[in-house]
Amino acid sequence: MKTEKRQPKKWVKELREWTVSLTIAIVVALLFQTYVYAQSEVQNVSMQNTLVAGQRLIEDKWSYRFHEPKHGDIVIINGPESELRLIKRVVGLPGDVIDIQNGEVYINGEKINEQYVKGQTFPGRVAIPFKVEEDQLFVMGDNREHSMDSRELGPIARSSIEGKAIFRIWPFPKFGMLND
Template identity: 85%
Template sequence: MQTEKRTTKSWMKEVREWVVSLGIAVVVALLFQNYVYAQSEVHNVSMQNTLVAGQRLIEDKWSYRLHEPRHGDIVIISGPESDLRLIKRVVGLPGDVVDIQNGEVYLNGEKIEEQYVKGQTVAGSVSVPFTVKEGQLFVMGDNREHSMDSRELGPIARSSIEGKAVFRIWPLPKFGTLSE
């Protein structure tokens, strides 16, 4: 009887340790996904040919706590500007003047080289030249003829930036870092 009692207590202790360990692992994984790195999927064509629908990315959610977004960063946007999560490229930072002339983008009066762009760049409904205010970013998709971006939505609030796309994990032939 004494041995049976010990066996039951030992078994219960083992189960409790497993439940606590698994609970801690789940909490840590959820915190990691919400605040550090997460997996995202591309759902539209606005970033072609850089990114295409169905690709899976690793999103860095913490580095923008240490520094601000930079020109050329591919960011994930989740805010009131759109009902959808968006993936776009940062073109203009606070204080920058973005202009579009003859299908070309000018930043602070100088034409920027954008090897990644697909299609013709037109101004859209935003009046250009456009000066980016503090707390805002001007973003555009790489597929300029098929992108809902700052040219239509207006500037994106810095607080709407969820993170930076840094790594492509699917499909395997495209596995690797994202570069400009």
């Protein structure tokens, strides 16, 4: 008696191949979203007029692994400083001395040109002038009169920076790169 080796049916083999391919695609997409680029939604008014509630952004989670944030970067913060994820602009880097006088911001004694700011800038709970320490950032929202930022929360730990907002994908009329 001859033993016959059973061949799996063609549809079973194809189903297995599709399942493996889809599983790999899903895992790669999840890893990409977790560690490289992600989609974020603006939740509040603290970045008006640059960003408004409901806009959707692409967040770069990758590049800050290779270089540090710069003045003017729009960053997404997810750390112990706030219960909420925040979107703010980097104003002060380690070593900078931040001062606020007559509604204007000064870094290391020089007034900075902030064309994107809505409203006047007032000091908050943080004693001004404020020196930004190593591994910290000083961030502020563009809507200065309605922003919970480093003036209230204090400096933000570098490790709390989740990524940089780089691209607006919604609404379509505003589609494009975010200008620093």
